[in-house]
Amino acid sequence: MRIAVIGAGALGSTFACLLAAQGHDLVVTMRAGALSAVRSDGIQLSGGFGDLLAHPLAVDRLSKPCDLALICTKAQDAAAAIAENAAVLDGTPVIVVQNGLDGVTTAERLLPRSECFGLITIIAAHYEGPGRVRVTTVAPSYLGRGDGEVDAQTQRWQAVLAAATPTVALDNFVGAQWTKLVVNMLNALPAITGLSVQAVIGEAGLRRLVTRSMRETVRVALATGVRFGALQGLSHRRLHLFALAPVWAGQLLPRSMRARMGTVPNQGSTLQSLARGQRTEIDFLNGAVVRAANAAGLAAPMNTLLTELVHEVEQRGRFLAPAEVLARFR
Structure with a gap:
């Protein structure tokens, strides 16, 4: 599966490495200053998940369609990052990996043809530099959308993520x-x-x-x-x-x-x-x-x-x- 990670900071890099280890084809977007380091040396993950090295395609913005996208920017950068990649992303299932309350609604507004989900993660990861991340706490992540019960599409993407890292499909996601x-x-x-x-x-x-x-x-x-x-x-x-x-x-x-x-x-x-x-x-x-x-x-x-x-x-x-x-x- 071709998976895009928008924002390869601490959590974005962590998920990119974990998903790449499952054989997925990863493309990551990042700030211009970090591109050369990741293109030459890949993303190195250490700490709680062990030592992993991934060599995703690193770009400043998406140019080709993907099967799934994870939005892993900070909350204040999400709208700009989604809008910048909207021409490719709209219609693609999107999982927003963010703190705060507004991430999923922001994605739904900017990507009206996409199914949008939220992922709450308790993983603690420390960004040590471009392409270098250390996981200090391993913990489950929780996937869902809305305030109702888990639906079939949530279960589908939960299975994809759970193969890479412990992930639970969650009822009442807004409450969570x-x-x-x-x-x-x-x-x-x-x-x-x-x-x-x-x-x-x-x-x-x-x-x-x-x-x-x-x-x-x-x-x-x-x-x-x-x-x-x-x-x-x-x-x-x-x-x-x-x-x-x-x-x-x-x-x-x-x-x-x-x-x-x-x-x-x-x-x-x-x-x-x-x-x-x-x-x-x-x-x-x-x-x-x-x-x-x-x-x-x-x-x-x-x-x-x-x-x-x-x-x-x-x-x-x-x-x-x-x-x-x-x-x-x-």
Whole structure:
């Protein structure tokens, strides 16, 4: 099968290698600066999935049809990347591999003849340079679309992905996106402080902020009628109870997430973007909570300030010390 991966960053490169290992014909799109390295040396994957080397066709944009496409850009780059390749992609089944809530609807709007699916992945991968990626956490991915039950086409593409990496077809995908958004509340403070996710959760004051941002996210979702999808041991009932619990008890949630990560430092995708001098996707993570709250006439002060602080780090080019961060929330 000919498969296109749009955006060969950390996750795009990971999926390209895993699918190539199954014998698929891969073509990847990437920024011009990385093309020569991948064309000469391929994509090298190390870490949790073992050592893999793939030699996909590397291009700046698609020119030939494919059987399936994975959109693996950051959320803020998705619309431009899809539009740039729309002449080839429209009519091709598309799987959007992204954080946030808007990826699938963006693809559906720009590719009206395509069947569009979403993939939530818990894999943690570190981009070490063009064509070099290290997987720090191996975990399942979850495929679906809409808020109903799994359909036949979802099952078809789940089988393709599952041959390469553990993949589950998921009911209530929209609810699961909200569940993953709660998990993605781990991203902001590492980007603000420069610390790993594990280190942030290990700091009592920062862990309290993470817990408060997660609790605010759950409360906004519940107030707007969201029913959370089951994901990574999280369920609607568990998150509902978490939203009612005091902050001191709620800190068990980020602690349990840190335990699953292991000891290899996890920077989180937002901090990785800063390290590469790229815009972050914070407006599609914490910012998505703020937009949902505003649309419902609610306030989301925790996520508003976290979004502002990430943008401050982007603009000033320096991290904030934990004590300075805590002072901003007083």
